[in-house]
Amino acid sequence: ASKKIALSNNYAGNSWRQAMLQSWKTVTDQAIKDKKIGQADAFTTSENQATEQAAQIQNMILQGYDAIVLDAASPTALNGAVKEACNAGIKVISFDGIVTAPCAWRVVVDFQKWGRDEVDYLAKRLPDGGNLLEVRGLAGTSIDKEISKGIHDEVQKYPKFKIVGSVHGNWAQDVAQKAVAGVLPSLPKIAGVVTQGGDGYGTAMAFKAAGRPEPIIIMGNREDELSWWKQEHAENGYTTMSASIAPGIATLAFWVAQQILDGKDVPKDVSVPFLTVTQDTLDNALKTTPKGSVANKNYTQADVQAILAKGK
Amino acid sequence: MTRLFARHRILLPVISLAVLLALTFWLQPRAMSYFGMNLLFNLAVPIALATVAQMFIIKVNDIDLSIGAFVSLVACLTATVLVQQPLLGVLALAALVLAYAGMGAIVRALELPAIVVTLGMSFVWGGLALFILPSPGGESPEWLSALMSVKPPVLPMAVWAAAVIAAVTHLIAIRSGIGTVLRGVGGNARAVARAGWPVVRLTALAYGLAGLFGVLSGMALTGLTTSAGADVASRYTLLSIAGVILGGGEFVGGRVSPTGAVLGAFTLALAASLLSFMRLSPDWQIGSQGAILILVLTARLIFTRRGATR
Amino acid sequence: MTGKEQGGAAVVALTDVAKHFGSVRALNGVSLEIRAGECLSLVGHNGAGKSTLVNIVNGTLRPSSGELAFPRAGDAAAAKAGIRSVFQELSLCPNLTVAENLRISHSALRGIGWRRKAAAEIGQSLDTVFPGHGIDPMVTVDSLTIAERQMVEIAIGFAPRGGAAELVILDEPTSALDAGIAEQLLTHIRRFCAGGGAVIFISHMLGEVFDVASRILVMKDGLVVADRAAGAFTRESLVAAMGHVAADAPEESTASERALGDEVVRTDRGLSARKGEIVGLAGLAGHGQAEALARLYLGSTSSWKSPREPRMVFVAGDRPRDGVLPLWSILRNASASILPRITRHGLVDRAAEEQVAAEWKQRIGIRTDDLANPILSLSGGNQQKVLFARALASTAPIVVMDDPMRGVDVGTKRDVYTMIRAEAARGRTFLWYSTETEEICECDRVFVYRNGTISAELTGTDICEEKILEASFELQETGT
Amino acid sequence: MPALFSRAWIWSWLATIVVFGLTLTLTGRNGAGGLAYAALAFGAFSVIVGLGQMLVITLGPGNVDLSIPAVMTLSGTLALKAMDAAPGTAFLGLAVALLAGLATGLANYILIAALRLPPIIATLAASLVYQSVAIWSNRGLRIKPPEALADFATGRSLGVPNVALVALVLSVAVWIVLERGAFGRWLLASGQNMRAARLAGMPVERVRATTYVTVALFAGLGGYLLASFSGGASLDMGQEYLLTSIAVVVIGGTSIAGGHSNVPGIWGGALFMFLVVSMLNSYGLGAGIRMVLTGLIIIGIVIAANGRRARR
């Protein structure tokens, strides 16, 4: 119970990461008070850089942490540092941005499934098919590639769908808004927009500014997205779905680390579902989401023990 | 005292590094070991190489805003083409060095502002990198990873590498005849031209050397991280500029120090580690990097100013 | 001397060489031969064309017309003919060491240990020319004093550099050297010439010229006006040959004709001026006059405020460095100092601006058909007039002038003198640094500078070339 | 003289027209209005920060402000937090944003003038601190702008986006100051030759301080408007304006050597930067090729513009 856990985070520049840091602090502070763990420090580097994060992990090795909980900037570029940590006897648990190093644990989210689910939902809502616009994330990252792959694979199954445009919105409302606004004039009527989270509101704004009818835009659990959806629903019955990883997944990873340090036998891959918001759960989700933040769920030790038990 | 600093510009980077190192050892005694030093410094090696590359550009009074993107591109090539088709990979890397030299020739011959040309080129390198490696991955060649993780006697790889880089670049940039002439171009291009030297070709040479060290930096980075990504080194542009300045270099006048540049890069890397050992609140972790940069540079400028008015 | 130079071919031969920079005729047809063993001294006023002439000899400039040959070497390239130059402006790389600077001009120096060889070579050359110099070949040039840098340049000029120097050109090499060091140089030149080398020696210090020259060539306005053996000149006849005809200037301006007011300028280094006074700063170039004026001006004005009625204005002489704003039109350059006065609500009153500029174009005779033309389309002299207009158009009671007449033709100079006198009569004070004695003679009081300090203060009839030379040239010991 | 003047910025406008035309071949004529509208709306932000960057670059070699993104983020964050979506607080928010700009501008100037740091390093280091202040102040929560302000920022008057009108007013103001004002004269003179300007009696330090404060004020305003436009401030919302602000200045024909600015060129550069991305997106080109082409076009424009200048 005197073990030390570190959180290595590579970016702090959006509400998801901030909510994640907040969750981490809430849950770990309580865990320390409850003497379930000795220490749990959060470290952040700027600008999503694998090189800096690798250096950060190496520092954590020096600082003698027993486990490192890691949201990685790159699935492979940290493997060198992760291996060194493992060699030093440190448990490494990656989540969200996972690493491929075999010695590390992974709290995995099936990003391809996310993409497939989006298309499936649209297929249900739009039996006649139509044109789709894809708003991607940050070019050159693996999460972007995975989600996009899921989307494209699934669209193959529905010949009535056609992806007529694809832009990079960098998971940011303002960037998505700009990119979508730039291609809209050259696009035919759009029936649905597949997104990657954090970009739905910006996309909606771009459609509104261009005076085009609102397609079904898949949302990404941000508070502004959900409240826009709610408002539209009240006005004209607009319905969509929203999904994303809960930032509280960091706390899940934390408890996984704690369990591993406690000597429990934990499989290398722990899979977690998305946090999905539907029309039915929308009001409830909005109520529990702080203004300007993102829908979240903090995990408790009991939650995690249950998940692990189920996994066996 | 101040005269001493003015004479031996290298003292200041040495002292900054020593002070930071002492603080680090004090905060984290475990760092004071073969293993610890390696962890502290091995990722500074590619930064040091990129800083040296930047130094060759600053040496001829220009500035390079594309080195970070360039190093990323090299890393992508190294982790893909160089593994799959070694010969093609070597040719591609050589072509990149030539492209850098060409960039220098164009900048000088057309008298274009280097800052703009390199800004444009940073998009080009970045685009090519995305083209080669649309998402992070690839795998570093075995020999390269092995080379970057050797365990030499007495001191860890990073320290030996720093010594070798400093020594080699010192030989090229300071000791060799042609390096001396290159520094002359930065100091008084007119005098060099008067003595009959082709300044455009000299500039191309300086850029070519920068390209060469950029290539080495990308390869070292790939060897350490064992894979690559299209923006893996995008921070290197600003880090390398800061490293050259921290190492006692100046933006104009051909006053640069290769040893200082290596030390500057190591100082920057160490400063980041020191901050993480201080366990600041995550809110301030980014800001404190800026603050420490300002602090170290202020010290440097006080000394050089006093030195100038001696 | 020996029969060698009569029989041998000339080291350099120029036939009717001319050099024009655009419309500036820097050199107007010069023929000249220099033989081994000769020390040729070039003298003449600023801008006479001396530097242009030697830059043609060493290949830095190409003549506009005429022939340049190296009969002795039988080779067309100056460098291969053993021609060495010590340029008037600094031609060292300040960031390199002394030894490394030798490497720049001696590219054959290569291989392992070149630095040691370079250090040895430059060290030996320094030892030969300036025994006891105390310069370490391994220190960077920027840590040397101006005099030491000049010594290094000279030593590089005389160093063997893989061959032997045939002709060494020294363009004002002693302007930064003190008497003792200069004497060492002169001794070396004599020794070098005795050994069969040739030297072109440019200097404004007549004592040195007589000391070392075997032959003296006097230049004026791009032409050679006298070319005789050194013994054929006396100091007086040399000055006469160089000087402008100063006789036709009517003596109409003395302080007694104007009422001088209170003292308006006094610095702790002894410079002072009274209201309505024209104060001259004389002495050799680079002896601290420009610095004194810059210090005075920068100290009395602010870089935060730009008052409607400034206390002081500045007329620059070094136009590219201190005066001209090269991207701008003549109009904007001329109005640069009066902006606060013609600004209403932050906006420049362009009608007023044009009116002021047009008035000064008229008064000072700026030769252009349109004030909207770029300033760089003007000849140097006309650019200088714009700078004058800029200063005089303001209301500032004190005008600081840093050798402002460079490149201004004789007629305009007269006009400017008249204007300055008129302005002084209206109560303006002028502080005027000039390298031309003629201009200094326009002043009511003169401070002569030597080595950064005031060495003499002259008034009234004491203001004459003789006394100024005495105070600045350090000629006292020769007893003239 | 007018003919001569046109040369500096004509290239950016030519490029803009070509790119616009190329995009229209895809959209057909009816897309023209929408595309132009989007270009004006999004270009406006580049214009606002580009104008500030132009003033700094005009100060002469070595002068550049790398803290623009951080200042945008900080002022946007602080302003939206101060308004807290309450109606009638738009001017309070504006005041807060401008105050943030003033403070950061002064801080930058002090680092540059008093500590004699090279501007490039000083503004870079300072921007990390500003970023931290922004994180600390609001932890990345995306607070909505007051409704009236959001309507204004996304609205249009006379068919032109309001933000473009703001940018236009600023441009005219900057143009008047540069062309007609005494301050503009001082700035242009300082950029040509600081020493000569000082010796001509110009208040060069005041000019330098004012310029660094002005760029920060513009960045502050830009951040405020962008946050209102895109429905909230995010911690990385200014990021893309680092390179964009410099690019629009040099593409617009302002000399990086200083002493010469070009307001119309800023518009050319800003519209071009938006349209080129839209065009490449509309043609469905991948992120890699898009970047390569953008870089090559930038260099091409600079060579064309520079060659012209040399021949003059």
Ligand SMILES: Nc1ncnc2c1ncn2[C@@H]1O[C@H](COP(=O)(O)OP(=O)(O)OP(=O)(O)O)[C@@H](O)[C@H]1O
């Ligand atoms: N590159 C140039 N472009 C235009 N004019 C020039 C150039 N170089 C020299 N001149 C002009 O040619 C004339 C002769 O200049 P030169 O340098 O030869 O004079 P100098 O006799 O050496 O004077 P000083 O005694 O001041 O050195 C001057 O009027 C000068 O302004």
Ligand SMILES: Nc1ncnc2c1ncn2[C@@H]1O[C@H](COP(=O)(O)OP(=O)(O)OP(=O)(O)O)[C@@H](O)[C@H]1O
């Ligand atoms: N590069 C140029 N572009 C345009 N006009 C020029 C250029 N150079 C010279 N001129 C014009 O040619 C005219 C003649 O110039 P020149 O240098 O002969 O004047 P100047 O009579 O020698 O004057 P000063 O005696 O003051 O030197 C000037 O009025 C100038 O406007």
Ligand SMILES: [Mg+2]
């Ligand atoms: Mg003339």
Ligand SMILES: [Mg+2]
């Ligand atoms: Mg001369």
